[in-house]
Structure formats: structure tokens, C-alpha cells
Amino acid sequence: MKRLAGIPASRGVCIGPIFQFLRQELVIDDCKVENAHAELSRLNDALERAKQQIDVIYQKALKESSQADAEIFQAHKMILEDPELLDEVKRKIENGKCSAEFAMKETAQTFSDMMAAMSDEYFAARATDILDVGNRVLRILLGVAESPTAQLKTPSVIVADDLTPSDTVLLDKTLVSGFCTARGSATSHTAILARGLGIPAVAGVGKQVLEEKNNTQIILDGTQGEVVLAPDDATVHEYQQRIETARSLQVESKQHAQEAALTKDGRQLEVVANIGNVEGARSAIENGAEGVGLLRTEFLYLERNSLPTEEEQYQAYRAILDVFGDLPVILRTLDVGGDKEIPYMGLEAESNSFLGQRALRLCLVRPDIFKPQLRAALRAGVERNLKIMFPMVATAGEIRAARKVMEECKQELRAEGKPFAEGIEIGIMVEIPSAALVADQLAKEVDFFSIGTNDLSQYTMAADRTNPRVAELSDAFYPAVLRLIRSVIEAAHKEGKWVGMCGELAGEPLAAPILLGLGLDEFSMSPPMVPVIKQILRNLSAEDMQPLAQQALEMESPQEIQQFVREKVPFIAELI
């Protein structure tokens, strides 16, 4: 039995056999061929197959993953069709009498090296793409299975160095009980995928896990960030009991999902959901969400060639609002920027897109995008409990500018005789440190705040949450972030405004006691977490949590704070 510590990447615990996700080594000798013509025809067949494979992956990624993931495969296809690359491969076969495999391998390597030498992150990514495409063609030529998971037959824990989007797209998710990676972080592709699927994952456990044999038993604790290799019977038994306890707590939470989140000392919290489409709306209701704390509207803009019309948006918002009846729904206006490709918007790539012209900043200079959305929202709000929220606010001036556009929309609608929600409430996301620091000023301009902890963490800690080398720093449990949250809540309450939270922290069980103690009014999270957070809040007293929260904020690290919460509120640790 061996225990390895890693990074908790996706909650949950599982026990199962190891499946090593190993790319077969492609051995290629420099052998001369007699018949160059036959070799060229083998190459052409392989290229054709590769194109088909990439098309399949592209379509699958579009359906199951994001547009950004899918676009990786479009880039792959362009490389596969590149005349410079293909001419070089063909030249090697015709003149050098190389085998198709050798010619392909050498050429891909040359082009990849050329890209890698350009010392620019963009080119480095292309260098990997070229090798990825080259290896795909090589596997076809050599008759090696496209994905190592062809051998995966029973539910297993996937163990890998790290997984790329092209690895995970092809994975049969019903056969994956967990992920364990030697490298990677809580924000790596694998971690995000695992959280989306609701299966446990541990990242960064180190290379030695790669040496374990297939089918060795492994216990994966994605909540604590630990794995146990070849556990003894007593350990298996202990974990089985934990899984059992967690399951019954979950069942219990589910049973009470539709009941209010009333704390032991009688404070009623609002527990709502983050959604991005009508399916999410239904799941929110099933899980007992008391409304929507974050309606992402990007879905209306993706995978199309032109802006959605006001009417299309009105219909879409109305369809979602109809699911919620009188319950509050907070619509966040469009949150896109340089890192999200929406080709028809003509956005320029920005060298530092997280600090660029995104979200409200973009909307304020693009009335052609902003106004139809505001008009659609104003109209959809008629006789519904709709509120509007602006993302990426840094200054009070931006709120006033946004309000001005909204007033223009109202005047237009009035002149056109179209009914709209006259007194619609306006809020902002607090996700930029500057907004948190002047929350007292901003509170005067709005009806409510919603704290976006993912961005607030990465901006406060100056750590890109998509960069695995620093992502660990982008953690909302750092006291710097928690203290900003405290001051935002205090400032808003002084102005008589309520504060919600729609970042990942709001759905994190270990954070619930702290947030309750700091006085948060509304918790918004992915629908499956709603019953769990409600159940936790019901078992806590708001008054008791106040000193706990203040004490936690005096600590120095996320680990220290989480351990402290586990000790003070032991039942949360059982929730795995």
C-alpha cells in the first residue's frame, strides 16, 4: 500500500482498477523503399483516414466540449492539408526513397522544431499541434489504434501523465470512474472535464504513479487530493464506509432539496443556480434552486455566423424565465473577449485577453451587440422576476455608462410602444479587485452585487487560472481573496444592498461556513450542488459562524483554512 499526495481537482472518492493511458511508442526505422509510387498511395490513404478521424473528433468536441476545444481540431485539419508539409513528405518519399512513415515523422519533426524555435507561446502550441497531427498519420500507417482507450472495457481510474483535449474527446465517459494525472493542476483540461462529468480527479501526484500496472487497485480521493495505491483491506473498508456515508448524505440532501435553506438560528439564505440554457433551468428546478443567480448568455452567441437578433434573444430568455415563474433570475450581459473566438464579431486577439477589452468593456464600445441584448432582456422581464447584471466592472463610471445605454433602450421601447420591465433591478459582478476596493462607492449605483470568485481570485493573486504553473495561486481560499469578499459584503450591507456569489466558491462545501459567517445573502452554484449546500446551511448557525470566519481570515494559506473548517465543522468533511 502506498499513499501519494496530489492536488484535489474534482470532488468525490472512488475505488477501482488502474487503466494506464499510455501512448504506444511509435517505432519507425529509416528503411528504403523500392516502390515510391505504392508508398505515396499508402500516404494518401492515411491522410484521407486522418481527415475523417479529425472530422469525427471535431463534431464530437462541438457537441460535448467547447467551441475553443473544437477549434483545435480545425487547426489540425489545416495542418493536415498544408501543401508545404505534404510536398516535403512526398519529396522525401520520391527522391529519398523513404517509407511513408519515416518521411512523415521526419517532416513533422522538422516543421514542429521550426515552430518551437520561434519562442512565442502561440507557435509553441502550433509545434505540439504538428506533432499531434503527424502522430495521427503515423498511427494509421502503422495500424496502431487511434486512442489507447480502445482497450478500456470496465469502469476504471484513468492514470496518465496529463491528458489533452484530443485524448479526452474520444474517451468513453461511462467507463471512467476517476482521473489521476502525474502532472496538471486543478484548472487543467482534465480537471475541468472531470468536474463537468461529476467524477473525482486528483492531479499532480508525480511520475511514480505511471509505473503502476494496469488493474492495480487505486483509491482516488478527489476531495482531499490523495490517492492510495494497492490499498489493504482495512483501508478499502474505511473508504467504502466514507463513500457510503457521503452517498446517504447526498440522498438526504436530495430528499430535502425543495425545502428552504434556513440556518439553525433562523436565517434564511437564498440558494440559487448558475445556468446557461433551458436544460440547466430544468436541472436547477429539480435540484431545488430558488431561482438563478447567474444566467450566462454566451450560449446565444456561439456556433453561429451572425449576432442573434433581439427577437431570438427575447424568445430564448422568455423560455428560461417561464421555467422559473416568480423566482428571481439574474441575467448576465454578454461576457466575451479576446480569448473567446466569436468570428463574426470581428474581435481582435489581445496579447493579454484577461486584462483586455472584454465583457462590459466590449459591450460599451459595441452598441450593435449591447443594445439588442438589453432590449431583449427588458422586454423579457415583463411580469417576470428578471434582474440584469453587468460583468467585469472596474469603476463607478462604467456602471453609469451601462445605465445610460439601458435608459436609451427604455426610451426607444417606450417610443415603439413595446412593453418592458420598467423597474428592472440592476447589479454587477464584483470580480475585479478595484471594484471590491471601492465597493462602498459602487453599492450606491446598483441594487445588488454578485461576487465572481474565479476571476476575483486570478486578478487578486495575479495568477492566470488557465496556466498550470501558477494556477494553484488562483485559489479563492487565500485570505487576500476572502478578505476582499468580507469588505464587499460589509460595504454593500452598509448601503442596504444584498450580496450574492456566483463563483465556484459559492458551491464549495468547505467555504459555506465562512461565507455564512461573513454574511453572504445569496449562494449561486451549478445545479447538482444546490441540495448539498442547502443541507450544509441548514446544519449551521449563522451567529456561530461569525467568529469562525474572522478567525479563518487571519490564517495564511488555503490548506490551513480548509483544515480549520474541517476541524470546526466535522460533518462537512464527511460529505467528500
Added chain:
Amino acid sequence: MKETTVLVNNKVGLHARPASLFVQAAAKFNSNIQVSCQDPDTKELREANAKSILGVLTLGVFQGMDITIRAEGEDEEQAIKTLADLVENNFGEE
């Protein structure tokens, strides 16, 4: 043979999405199309096949550089016009 020189004035130059658009547009023509530019430091002339994404990317064309597009073939005129328009309109960006 036809050729024209245009200023690349969009923000990222011939990289990322603009590079893809350029190559995709070039690939629609039967003519042989070459694109060249002068290295801003060494003044050395670099040339690439306009239908090759890898070739175009490695040219390293940034904002403010001139590129020369040369086409030879039955549809050379249309090819030059289409590609020059694309560059001059900043690849549809604003």
C-alpha cells in the same frame, strides 16, 4: 503573373485567425500564389507558399509590415484582388 504589395495593418498581423483566413482564401484559387515580406531587422527577403498555413505563419508578418502577393495562373487576377482586399480590410476586424 500578377503581383501587388499591401500594408498589413490589423493588430496581430498574419498570425492566428487572420493567417487561417488568408490561407483558406488562397487555397480557393488554382494559381500558384507566393507571399513575401522583408525582415524588418536583417532586410532579408522571406517568401512562402500562400496556401500553406505553416509557411505563412513562419513568415512572421506583424502589424505595420508590407507584404507582396504574387500569383501565377488562370485566376491570378482574381486571386490577387481577393487576398489584397482581405488584408486591406483588416481581415474583417474592426
